[in-house]
Amino acid sequence: MHETPQNAGYMIAAYVVTAVVLVGYWVRLAMKLRAKS
Amino acid sequence: MANPLRAALILAARDIRAELRSRTALTSALVFAALVLVVFNFARDPTRLGVADLAPSALWITFAFGAMTTLNRAFGIEKEHGALDLLRLAPMPREAIYGGKLLANLAFVFVVEAVALPLFVLFFNRPIWHILGPLLLVTALATIGFVAVGTLLSAMAVRTRFAELMLPLLLLPFMLPPVIGAVQVTARLFADRPLSEVTGWLRLLAVYDVVFVTISVLIFPAVADE
Amino acid sequence: MIADRARGRSITRRGLLIAGLGLMLLAGVYVLALRFTPMEVSQGLAQKIFYLHVPAAWTSLLVFSVVGITSAVYLWLRDERLDLFAASSAEVGVVFSIIMLTTGPLWAKPIWGTWWQWDARLTLTLFLFFLFVGYLSLRAAVPDPGERARYSAVVAILGFLLVPFVHLSVYLFRTIHPMPVVLKPSAPSLPDSMLRTLLIAFAVDLVLYIGFVTARYGLGLLAHARAAELEDRPDA
Numbered sequence: 001m002h003e004t005p006q007n008a009g010y011m012i013a014a015y016v017v018t019a020v021v022l023v024g025y026w027v028r029l030a031m032k033l034r035a036k037s
Numbered sequence: 038m039a040n041p042l043r044a045a046l047i048l049a050a051r052d053i054r055a056e057l058r059s060r061t062a063l064t065s066a067l068v069f070a071a072l073v074l075v076v077f078n079f080a081r082d083p084t085r086l087g088v089a090d091l092a093p094s095a096l097w098i099t100f101a102f103g104a105m106t107t108l109n110r111a112f113g114i115e116k117e118h119g120a121l122d123l124l125r126l127a128p129m130p131r132e133a134i135y136g137g138k139l140l141a142n143l144a145f146v147f148v149v150e151a152v153a154l155p156l157f158v159l160f161f162n163r164p165i166w167h168i169l170g171p172l173l174l175v176t177a178l179a180t181i182g183f184v185a186v187g188t189l190l191s192a193m194a195v196r197t198r199f200a201e202l203m204l205p206l207l208l209l210p211f212m213l214p215p216v217i218g219a220v221q222v223t224a225r226l227f228a229d230r231p232l233s234e235v236t237g238w239l240r241l242l243a244v245y246d247v248v249f250v251t252i253s254v255l256i257f258p259a260v261a262d263e
Numbered sequence: 264m265i266a267d268r269a270r271g272r273s274i275t276r277r278g279l280l281i282a283g284l285g286l287m288l289l290a291g292v293y294v295l296a297l298r299f300t301p302m303e304v305s306q307g308l309a310q311k312i313f314y315l316h317v318p319a320a321w322t323s324l325l326v327f328s329v330v331g332i333t334s335a336v337y338l339w340l341r342d343e344r345l346d347l348f349a350a351s352s353a354e355v356g357v358v359f360s361i362i363m364l365t366t367g368p369l370w371a372k373p374i375w376g377t378w379w380q381w382d383a384r385l386t387l388t389l390f391l392f393f394l395f396v397g398y399l400s401l402r403a404a405v406p407d408p409g410e411r412a413r414y415s416a417v418v419a420i421l422g423f424l425l426v427p428f429v430h431l432s433v434y435l436f437r438t439i440h441p442m443p444v445v446l447k448p449s450a451p452s453l454p455d456s457m458l459r460t461l462l463i464a465f466a467v468d469l470v471l472y473i474g475f476v477t478a479r480y481g482l483g484l485l486a487h488a489r490a491a492e493l494e495d496r497p498d499a
Contacts, residue, residue, distance in 0.1 A: 017362070033485075207397045
Protein backbone atom coordinates (compact mmCIF):
# COMPACT_ATOMS: atom_id res chain seq x y z
CA MET A 1 0.00 0.00 0.00
CA HIS A 2 1.81 3.09 -1.16
CA GLU A 3 1.53 6.34 0.73
CA THR A 4 -1.01 8.97 -0.16
CA PRO A 5 0.25 11.18 -3.00
CA GLN A 6 0.70 14.83 -2.16
CA ASN A 7 -1.31 16.52 -4.88
CA ALA A 8 -3.31 19.11 -3.02
CA GLY A 9 -2.06 21.80 -5.39
CA TYR A 10 -4.16 20.45 -8.24
CA MET A 11 -7.20 20.29 -6.04
CA ILE A 12 -6.79 23.85 -4.87
CA ALA A 13 -6.34 25.03 -8.44
CA ALA A 14 -9.48 23.28 -9.57
CA TYR A 15 -11.59 24.56 -6.70
CA VAL A 16 -10.32 28.09 -7.16
CA VAL A 17 -10.90 28.10 -10.91
CA THR A 18 -14.44 26.81 -10.53
CA ALA A 19 -15.29 29.43 -7.96
CA VAL A 20 -13.74 32.22 -10.00
CA VAL A 21 -15.60 31.21 -13.17
CA LEU A 22 -18.99 30.92 -11.52
CA VAL A 23 -18.74 34.01 -9.36
CA GLY A 24 -17.24 35.90 -12.26
CA TYR A 25 -20.15 34.97 -14.51
CA TRP A 26 -22.59 36.09 -11.85
CA VAL A 27 -20.83 39.43 -11.56
CA ARG A 28 -20.79 39.84 -15.34
CA LEU A 29 -24.54 39.28 -15.55
CA ALA A 30 -25.16 41.65 -12.66
CA MET A 31 -23.08 44.35 -14.33
CA LYS A 32 -24.96 43.90 -17.56
CA LEU A 33 -28.20 44.40 -15.68
CA ARG A 34 -26.90 47.60 -14.17
CA ALA A 35 -25.76 48.85 -17.56
CA LYS A 36 -29.07 48.21 -19.21
CA SER A 37 -31.42 49.44 -16.48
CA MET B 38 -42.17 21.36 -61.83
CA ALA B 39 -39.57 18.79 -62.90
CA ASN B 40 -39.10 16.09 -60.33
CA PRO B 41 -36.68 16.91 -57.52
CA LEU B 42 -34.07 14.33 -58.44
CA ARG B 43 -33.74 15.71 -61.90
CA ALA B 44 -33.56 19.23 -60.53
CA ALA B 45 -30.81 18.17 -58.16
CA LEU B 46 -28.83 16.59 -60.97
CA ILE B 47 -29.14 19.68 -63.13
CA LEU B 48 -27.89 21.85 -60.29
CA ALA B 49 -25.05 19.47 -59.61
CA ALA B 50 -24.04 19.40 -63.26
CA ARG B 51 -23.94 23.18 -63.37
CA ASP B 52 -21.71 23.35 -60.31
CA ILE B 53 -19.39 20.73 -61.73
CA ARG B 54 -19.10 22.58 -65.01
CA ALA B 55 -18.28 25.79 -63.17
CA GLU B 56 -15.59 24.12 -61.11
CA LEU B 57 -14.09 22.42 -64.12
CA ARG B 58 -13.61 25.82 -65.61
CA SER B 59 -11.83 27.30 -62.61
CA ARG B 60 -10.35 24.21 -60.94
CA THR B 61 -9.14 26.14 -57.90
CA ALA B 62 -10.40 23.72 -55.27
CA LEU B 63 -8.92 20.75 -57.08
CA THR B 64 -5.57 22.40 -57.55
CA SER B 65 -5.16 23.52 -53.96
CA ALA B 66 -6.20 20.11 -52.70
CA LEU B 67 -3.62 18.40 -54.89
CA VAL B 68 -0.88 20.78 -53.87
CA PHE B 69 -1.74 20.05 -50.27
CA ALA B 70 -1.64 16.31 -50.95
CA ALA B 71 1.84 16.62 -52.40
CA LEU B 72 2.95 18.71 -49.42
CA VAL B 73 1.63 16.17 -46.93
CA LEU B 74 3.39 13.37 -48.77
CA VAL B 75 6.71 15.11 -48.78
CA VAL B 76 6.54 16.21 -45.15
CA PHE B 77 5.43 12.85 -43.85
CA ASN B 78 8.09 11.03 -45.74
CA PHE B 79 10.97 13.23 -44.73
CA ALA B 80 9.81 13.80 -41.19
CA ARG B 81 9.76 10.19 -40.12
CA ASP B 82 12.53 7.89 -39.07
CA PRO B 83 12.13 4.96 -41.46
CA THR B 84 13.71 2.51 -39.07
CA ARG B 85 11.15 3.16 -36.40
CA LEU B 86 7.94 4.30 -37.98
CA GLY B 87 6.61 1.96 -40.59
CA VAL B 88 4.70 3.19 -43.57
CA ALA B 89 1.52 1.61 -42.31
CA ASP B 90 1.70 3.80 -39.24
CA LEU B 91 1.68 7.08 -41.06
CA ALA B 92 0.01 6.48 -44.38
CA PRO B 93 -3.58 6.27 -43.11
CA SER B 94 -3.29 9.54 -41.18
CA ALA B 95 -1.56 11.32 -44.02
CA LEU B 96 -4.17 10.06 -46.43
CA TRP B 97 -7.11 11.21 -44.37
CA ILE B 98 -5.63 14.57 -43.52
CA THR B 99 -5.38 15.15 -47.23
CA PHE B 100 -8.90 13.96 -47.90
CA ALA B 101 -10.30 16.08 -45.09
CA PHE B 102 -8.51 19.15 -46.34
CA GLY B 103 -9.75 18.52 -49.86
CA ALA B 104 -13.28 18.34 -48.54
CA MET B 105 -12.86 21.53 -46.55
CA THR B 106 -11.54 23.47 -49.53
CA THR B 107 -14.37 22.24 -51.69
CA LEU B 108 -17.02 23.04 -49.13
CA ASN B 109 -15.68 26.54 -48.62
CA ARG B 110 -16.50 27.17 -52.20
CA ALA B 111 -19.75 25.24 -52.22
CA PHE B 112 -22.05 28.20 -52.28
CA GLY B 113 -19.28 30.55 -53.26
CA ILE B 114 -20.39 30.76 -56.86
CA GLU B 115 -23.79 32.05 -55.88
CA LYS B 116 -22.32 34.42 -53.36
CA GLU B 117 -19.90 35.93 -55.85
CA HIS B 118 -22.66 36.71 -58.26
CA GLY B 119 -25.12 37.83 -55.62
CA ALA B 120 -27.31 34.93 -56.57
CA LEU B 121 -27.92 33.47 -53.13
CA ASP B 122 -31.39 34.90 -52.99
CA LEU B 123 -32.13 33.89 -56.55
CA LEU B 124 -31.44 30.32 -55.58
CA ARG B 125 -33.95 30.69 -52.83
CA LEU B 126 -36.57 32.01 -55.25
CA ALA B 127 -36.05 29.25 -57.78
CA PRO B 128 -39.11 27.04 -58.20
CA MET B 129 -37.22 24.00 -57.00
CA PRO B 130 -38.03 22.05 -53.87
CA ARG B 131 -35.47 22.99 -51.24
CA GLU B 132 -34.42 19.39 -50.83
CA ALA B 133 -33.36 19.41 -54.47
CA ILE B 134 -31.09 22.38 -53.91
CA TYR B 135 -29.42 20.56 -51.08
CA GLY B 136 -29.27 17.35 -53.10
CA GLY B 137 -27.71 19.10 -56.04
CA LYS B 138 -25.07 20.77 -53.92
CA LEU B 139 -24.37 17.55 -52.10
CA LEU B 140 -23.88 15.63 -55.33
CA ALA B 141 -21.62 18.29 -56.77
CA ASN B 142 -19.52 18.50 -53.61
CA LEU B 143 -19.24 14.74 -53.43
CA ALA B 144 -18.13 14.65 -57.04
CA PHE B 145 -15.38 17.18 -56.37
CA VAL B 146 -14.13 15.50 -53.25
CA PHE B 147 -14.18 12.08 -54.90
CA VAL B 148 -12.06 13.47 -57.71
CA VAL B 149 -9.54 14.83 -55.23
CA GLU B 150 -9.47 11.50 -53.45
CA ALA B 151 -9.18 9.59 -56.72
CA VAL B 152 -6.10 11.57 -57.65
CA ALA B 153 -4.53 11.66 -54.19
CA LEU B 154 -4.87 7.95 -53.54
CA PRO B 155 -2.64 6.74 -56.42
CA LEU B 156 -0.10 9.40 -55.43
CA PHE B 157 -0.01 7.96 -51.95
CA VAL B 158 0.29 4.43 -53.21
CA LEU B 159 3.18 5.55 -55.33
CA PHE B 160 5.11 7.41 -52.69
CA PHE B 161 4.40 5.20 -49.73
CA ASN B 162 5.10 2.21 -51.93
CA ARG B 163 2.08 0.37 -50.65
CA PRO B 164 0.19 -2.03 -52.92
CA ILE B 165 -3.51 -1.69 -52.38
CA TRP B 166 -5.13 -3.86 -55.02
CA HIS B 167 -5.99 -6.56 -52.53
CA ILE B 168 -7.74 -4.08 -50.27
CA LEU B 169 -9.13 -1.80 -52.94
CA GLY B 170 -12.76 -2.77 -52.40
CA PRO B 171 -12.95 -2.12 -48.67
CA LEU B 172 -10.74 0.94 -49.07
CA LEU B 173 -13.08 2.48 -51.60
CA LEU B 174 -16.03 1.61 -49.40
CA VAL B 175 -14.64 3.28 -46.31
CA THR B 176 -13.58 6.30 -48.33
CA ALA B 177 -17.05 6.67 -49.79
CA LEU B 178 -18.79 6.24 -46.44
CA ALA B 179 -16.62 8.69 -44.54
CA THR B 180 -16.67 11.26 -47.33
CA ILE B 181 -20.44 11.18 -47.61
CA GLY B 182 -20.57 11.70 -43.85
CA PHE B 183 -18.66 14.91 -43.61
CA VAL B 184 -19.67 16.32 -47.00
CA ALA B 185 -23.35 15.91 -46.11
CA VAL B 186 -23.02 17.99 -42.97
CA GLY B 187 -20.48 20.30 -44.59
CA THR B 188 -22.84 21.16 -47.44
CA LEU B 189 -25.56 22.12 -44.99
CA LEU B 190 -23.20 24.14 -42.81
CA SER B 191 -21.62 25.95 -45.76
CA ALA B 192 -25.05 27.13 -46.84
CA MET B 193 -25.22 28.95 -43.53
CA ALA B 194 -21.60 29.95 -43.21
CA VAL B 195 -21.56 31.61 -46.61
CA ARG B 196 -24.03 34.19 -45.36
CA THR B 197 -21.83 35.24 -42.47
CA ARG B 198 -19.02 37.72 -42.63
CA PHE B 199 -16.20 35.33 -41.84
CA ALA B 200 -17.36 32.42 -43.90
CA GLU B 201 -13.94 30.78 -44.31
CA LEU B 202 -13.51 30.82 -40.55
CA MET B 203 -17.04 29.88 -39.68
CA LEU B 204 -17.23 26.75 -41.77
CA PRO B 205 -14.21 24.95 -40.30
CA LEU B 206 -15.24 25.97 -36.79
CA LEU B 207 -18.72 24.56 -37.22
CA LEU B 208 -17.68 21.53 -39.22
CA LEU B 209 -14.84 20.29 -37.06
CA PRO B 210 -16.88 18.35 -34.49
CA PHE B 211 -18.84 16.71 -37.30
CA MET B 212 -15.77 15.59 -39.15
CA LEU B 213 -14.29 13.73 -36.28
CA PRO B 214 -16.42 10.57 -36.05
CA PRO B 215 -16.18 9.87 -39.81
CA VAL B 216 -12.47 10.64 -39.98
CA ILE B 217 -11.64 8.67 -36.83
CA GLY B 218 -13.58 5.72 -38.18
CA ALA B 219 -11.97 6.07 -41.58
CA VAL B 220 -8.43 6.24 -40.23
CA GLN B 221 -9.04 3.23 -38.01
CA VAL B 222 -10.34 1.17 -40.91
CA THR B 223 -7.66 2.36 -43.32
CA ALA B 224 -4.92 1.61 -40.83
CA ARG B 225 -6.20 -1.91 -40.35
CA LEU B 226 -6.54 -2.44 -44.07
CA PHE B 227 -2.98 -1.26 -44.68
CA ALA B 228 -1.78 -3.57 -41.93
CA ASP B 229 -3.50 -6.48 -43.64
CA ARG B 230 -5.76 -7.14 -40.70
CA PRO B 231 -8.76 -9.40 -41.28
CA LEU B 232 -11.89 -7.69 -42.52
CA SER B 233 -13.85 -8.81 -39.49
CA GLU B 234 -11.98 -6.22 -37.47
CA VAL B 235 -13.33 -3.31 -39.46
CA THR B 236 -16.99 -4.20 -39.77
CA GLY B 237 -17.85 -2.43 -36.52
CA TRP B 238 -16.41 0.85 -37.75
CA LEU B 239 -17.95 0.48 -41.18
CA ARG B 240 -21.33 -0.02 -39.60
CA LEU B 241 -20.85 3.10 -37.49
CA LEU B 242 -19.92 5.09 -40.59
CA ALA B 243 -22.93 3.81 -42.48
CA VAL B 244 -25.31 4.72 -39.66
CA TYR B 245 -23.69 8.13 -39.39
CA ASP B 246 -24.28 8.70 -43.08
CA VAL B 247 -27.90 7.63 -42.98
CA VAL B 248 -28.66 9.80 -39.97
CA PHE B 249 -26.90 12.93 -41.14
CA VAL B 250 -27.90 12.86 -44.78
CA THR B 251 -31.51 12.38 -43.74
CA ILE B 252 -31.45 15.12 -41.16
CA SER B 253 -29.65 17.48 -43.54
CA VAL B 254 -32.22 16.96 -46.27
CA LEU B 255 -35.06 17.48 -43.82
CA ILE B 256 -33.58 20.53 -42.19
CA PHE B 257 -32.21 22.33 -45.23
CA PRO B 258 -35.50 24.13 -45.90
CA ALA B 259 -35.10 25.90 -42.57
CA VAL B 260 -31.82 27.30 -43.86
CA ALA B 261 -33.01 28.16 -47.35
CA ASP B 262 -36.38 29.69 -46.59
CA GLU B 263 -37.23 33.12 -45.38
CA MET C 264 -41.94 38.85 -28.66
CA ILE C 265 -43.50 41.35 -26.35
CA ALA C 266 -41.04 42.59 -23.83
CA ASP C 267 -40.98 45.59 -21.61
CA ARG C 268 -38.00 46.69 -19.66
CA ALA C 269 -39.62 46.18 -16.30
CA ARG C 270 -40.37 42.55 -17.00
CA GLY C 271 -36.87 41.99 -18.34
CA ARG C 272 -35.39 43.57 -15.26
CA SER C 273 -37.49 41.62 -12.81
CA ILE C 274 -36.75 38.33 -14.50
CA THR C 275 -33.06 39.09 -14.52
CA ARG C 276 -33.12 39.97 -10.85
CA ARG C 277 -34.95 36.80 -10.01
CA GLY C 278 -32.38 34.83 -11.92
CA LEU C 279 -29.50 36.53 -10.17
CA LEU C 280 -31.14 35.81 -6.85
CA ILE C 281 -31.45 32.12 -7.60
CA ALA C 282 -27.91 31.99 -8.92
CA GLY C 283 -26.70 33.86 -5.86
CA LEU C 284 -28.37 31.26 -3.71
CA GLY C 285 -26.66 28.66 -5.85
CA LEU C 286 -23.29 30.23 -5.20
CA MET C 287 -23.87 30.07 -1.47
CA LEU C 288 -24.91 26.46 -1.79
CA LEU C 289 -21.74 25.91 -3.78
CA ALA C 290 -19.72 27.20 -0.87
CA GLY C 291 -21.54 24.62 1.22
CA VAL C 292 -20.60 21.94 -1.27
CA TYR C 293 -16.99 23.01 -1.04
CA VAL C 294 -17.06 22.55 2.70
CA LEU C 295 -18.85 19.24 2.35
CA ALA C 296 -16.41 17.92 -0.21
CA LEU C 297 -13.27 19.15 1.46
CA ARG C 298 -14.01 18.54 5.12
CA PHE C 299 -16.84 16.10 5.48
CA THR C 300 -16.21 13.61 2.75
CA PRO C 301 -13.53 11.00 3.33
CA MET C 302 -10.40 11.27 1.24
CA GLU C 303 -9.60 8.56 -1.21
CA VAL C 304 -6.35 7.38 0.23
CA SER C 305 -4.75 5.92 -2.85
CA GLN C 306 -5.37 9.04 -4.91
CA GLY C 307 -4.90 11.82 -2.43
CA LEU C 308 -6.65 15.15 -2.24
CA ALA C 309 -6.73 15.61 -6.01
CA GLN C 310 -9.49 13.04 -6.18
CA LYS C 311 -11.79 15.68 -4.72
CA ILE C 312 -11.76 17.49 -8.03
CA PHE C 313 -14.14 14.72 -9.02
CA TYR C 314 -16.93 16.49 -7.09
CA LEU C 315 -16.58 19.56 -9.30
CA HIS C 316 -15.67 18.04 -12.63
CA VAL C 317 -18.31 15.35 -12.93
CA PRO C 318 -21.33 17.53 -12.00
CA ALA C 319 -20.09 20.21 -14.37
CA ALA C 320 -19.84 17.61 -17.10
CA TRP C 321 -23.31 16.24 -16.42
CA THR C 322 -24.70 19.77 -16.37
CA SER C 323 -22.98 20.65 -19.64
CA LEU C 324 -24.39 17.59 -21.29
CA LEU C 325 -27.85 18.27 -19.90
CA VAL C 326 -27.75 21.91 -20.96
CA PHE C 327 -26.58 20.92 -24.40
CA SER C 328 -29.52 18.56 -24.73
CA VAL C 329 -31.85 21.34 -23.61
CA VAL C 330 -30.42 23.61 -26.30
CA GLY C 331 -30.86 20.91 -28.93
CA ILE C 332 -34.40 20.04 -27.99
CA THR C 333 -35.50 23.65 -27.51
CA SER C 334 -34.04 24.46 -30.92
CA ALA C 335 -35.97 21.65 -32.54
CA VAL C 336 -39.20 22.89 -30.96
CA TYR C 337 -38.32 26.40 -32.09
CA LEU C 338 -38.03 25.29 -35.71
CA TRP C 339 -41.43 23.70 -35.36
CA LEU C 340 -43.27 26.49 -33.50
CA ARG C 341 -41.12 29.48 -34.51
CA ASP C 342 -41.66 31.13 -31.12
CA GLU C 343 -38.90 33.66 -30.54
CA ARG C 344 -38.88 33.00 -26.83
CA LEU C 345 -37.68 29.46 -27.47
CA ASP C 346 -34.78 30.85 -29.43
CA LEU C 347 -33.88 33.24 -26.64
CA PHE C 348 -34.06 30.43 -24.12
CA ALA C 349 -31.82 28.23 -26.27
CA ALA C 350 -29.26 30.98 -26.66
CA SER C 351 -29.32 31.76 -22.94
CA SER C 352 -28.87 28.10 -22.10
CA ALA C 353 -25.99 27.83 -24.52
CA GLU C 354 -24.15 30.67 -22.85
CA VAL C 355 -24.56 29.04 -19.45
CA GLY C 356 -23.51 25.76 -21.03
CA VAL C 357 -20.25 27.29 -22.17
CA VAL C 358 -19.56 28.41 -18.62
CA PHE C 359 -19.99 24.88 -17.31
CA SER C 360 -17.96 23.53 -20.22
CA ILE C 361 -15.10 25.78 -19.28
CA ILE C 362 -15.21 24.44 -15.75
CA MET C 363 -15.33 20.93 -17.14
CA LEU C 364 -12.38 21.56 -19.45
CA THR C 365 -10.20 23.13 -16.79
CA THR C 366 -10.96 20.74 -13.94
CA GLY C 367 -10.60 17.74 -16.23
CA PRO C 368 -6.87 18.05 -16.93
CA LEU C 369 -6.25 19.25 -13.38
CA TRP C 370 -7.71 15.96 -12.23
CA ALA C 371 -6.15 13.86 -14.95
CA LYS C 372 -2.57 14.97 -14.38
CA PRO C 373 -2.20 13.77 -10.80
CA ILE C 374 -4.40 10.71 -11.24
CA TRP C 375 -3.40 9.47 -14.69
CA GLY C 376 -0.06 11.18 -15.05
CA THR C 377 -1.10 12.98 -18.19
CA TRP C 378 -2.93 16.26 -18.79
CA TRP C 379 -5.15 14.79 -21.42
CA GLN C 380 -6.51 11.44 -22.54
CA TRP C 381 -8.66 10.59 -25.48
CA ASP C 382 -11.13 8.64 -23.39
CA ALA C 383 -14.88 8.93 -23.76
CA ARG C 384 -15.31 11.48 -21.02
CA LEU C 385 -12.64 14.02 -21.93
CA THR C 386 -13.16 13.70 -25.67
CA LEU C 387 -16.85 14.39 -25.29
CA THR C 388 -15.91 17.31 -23.06
CA LEU C 389 -13.93 18.85 -25.87
CA PHE C 390 -16.63 18.23 -28.42
CA LEU C 391 -19.31 19.86 -26.33
CA PHE C 392 -17.10 22.87 -25.87
CA PHE C 393 -16.48 23.17 -29.61
CA LEU C 394 -20.16 22.77 -30.36
CA PHE C 395 -21.16 25.42 -27.83
CA VAL C 396 -18.52 27.79 -29.14
CA GLY C 397 -19.59 27.12 -32.72
CA TYR C 398 -23.22 27.78 -31.82
CA LEU C 399 -22.45 31.06 -30.09
CA SER C 400 -20.01 32.19 -32.79
CA LEU C 401 -22.60 31.57 -35.45
CA ARG C 402 -25.12 33.61 -33.52
CA ALA C 403 -22.67 36.44 -33.23
CA ALA C 404 -21.98 36.34 -36.95
CA VAL C 405 -25.58 36.53 -38.19
CA PRO C 406 -27.18 39.95 -37.78
CA ASP C 407 -30.74 39.21 -38.83
CA PRO C 408 -32.67 37.81 -35.82
CA GLY C 409 -34.85 35.42 -37.78
CA GLU C 410 -31.94 34.00 -39.71
CA ARG C 411 -29.84 33.83 -36.58
CA ALA C 412 -32.50 31.86 -34.77
CA ARG C 413 -32.98 29.42 -37.63
CA TYR C 414 -29.29 28.86 -38.29
CA SER C 415 -28.32 28.34 -34.69
CA ALA C 416 -31.27 25.99 -34.25
CA VAL C 417 -29.93 23.88 -37.12
CA VAL C 418 -26.47 23.72 -35.59
CA ALA C 419 -27.92 22.86 -32.18
CA ILE C 420 -29.98 20.00 -33.58
CA LEU C 421 -27.06 18.63 -35.59
CA GLY C 422 -24.82 18.86 -32.56
CA PHE C 423 -27.35 17.11 -30.39
CA LEU C 424 -27.47 14.23 -32.87
CA LEU C 425 -23.70 14.10 -32.97
CA VAL C 426 -23.21 13.34 -29.30
CA PRO C 427 -24.14 9.64 -29.40
CA PHE C 428 -21.80 9.14 -32.36
CA VAL C 429 -18.90 10.68 -30.52
CA HIS C 430 -19.62 8.38 -27.63
CA LEU C 431 -19.79 5.33 -29.88
CA SER C 432 -16.61 6.25 -31.72
CA VAL C 433 -14.64 6.66 -28.56
CA TYR C 434 -16.11 3.48 -27.10
CA LEU C 435 -15.15 1.52 -30.22
CA PHE C 436 -11.70 3.01 -30.06
CA ARG C 437 -11.27 2.28 -26.39
CA THR C 438 -12.28 -1.34 -26.50
CA ILE C 439 -9.27 -1.92 -28.72
CA HIS C 440 -6.83 0.52 -27.15
CA PRO C 441 -7.09 0.38 -23.39
CA MET C 442 -5.64 3.47 -21.80
CA PRO C 443 -2.68 3.16 -19.45
CA VAL C 444 -3.29 4.52 -15.97
CA VAL C 445 -0.76 5.55 -13.41
CA LEU C 446 -3.06 5.30 -10.45
CA LYS C 447 -6.26 3.37 -10.59
CA PRO C 448 -9.24 5.69 -10.71
CA SER C 449 -11.99 5.29 -8.11
CA ALA C 450 -13.42 1.81 -7.72
CA PRO C 451 -16.62 1.14 -9.67
CA SER C 452 -18.73 1.10 -6.54
CA LEU C 453 -18.50 4.53 -5.02
CA PRO C 454 -18.77 4.74 -1.24
CA ASP C 455 -22.10 6.21 -0.18
CA SER C 456 -20.60 9.33 1.33
CA MET C 457 -18.83 10.20 -1.89
CA LEU C 458 -21.87 9.45 -4.00
CA ARG C 459 -23.93 11.69 -1.78
CA THR C 460 -21.52 14.58 -2.13
CA LEU C 461 -21.42 14.08 -5.87
CA LEU C 462 -25.19 14.18 -6.20
CA ILE C 463 -25.49 17.21 -3.95
CA ALA C 464 -22.89 19.00 -6.07
CA PHE C 465 -24.89 18.13 -9.17
CA ALA C 466 -28.07 19.48 -7.62
CA VAL C 467 -26.29 22.74 -6.79
CA ASP C 468 -25.06 22.98 -10.38
CA LEU C 469 -28.66 22.62 -11.51
CA VAL C 470 -29.71 25.45 -9.21
CA LEU C 471 -26.93 27.57 -10.70
CA TYR C 472 -28.05 26.68 -14.20
CA ILE C 473 -31.64 27.64 -13.49
CA GLY C 474 -30.56 30.91 -11.91
CA PHE C 475 -28.13 31.81 -14.65
CA VAL C 476 -30.38 30.91 -17.54
CA THR C 477 -33.21 32.93 -16.01
CA ALA C 478 -30.94 35.91 -15.58
CA ARG C 479 -29.57 35.60 -19.09
CA TYR C 480 -33.07 35.25 -20.48
CA GLY C 481 -34.12 38.37 -18.62
CA LEU C 482 -31.16 40.28 -20.03
CA GLY C 483 -32.15 39.09 -23.48
CA LEU C 484 -35.69 40.42 -22.94
CA LEU C 485 -34.23 43.71 -21.76
CA ALA C 486 -32.06 43.99 -24.85
CA HIS C 487 -35.03 43.20 -27.03
CA ALA C 488 -37.15 45.83 -25.28
CA ARG C 489 -34.48 48.46 -25.72
CA ALA C 490 -34.07 47.62 -29.38
CA ALA C 491 -37.83 47.83 -29.89
CA GLU C 492 -37.93 51.19 -28.12
CA LEU C 493 -35.22 52.55 -30.35
CA GLU C 494 -37.21 51.54 -33.39
CA ASP C 495 -40.44 53.07 -32.19
CA ARG C 496 -38.95 56.33 -31.08
CA PRO C 497 -39.78 59.04 -33.62
CA ASP C 498 -36.79 60.83 -35.04
CA ALA C 499 -36.11 64.01 -33.16
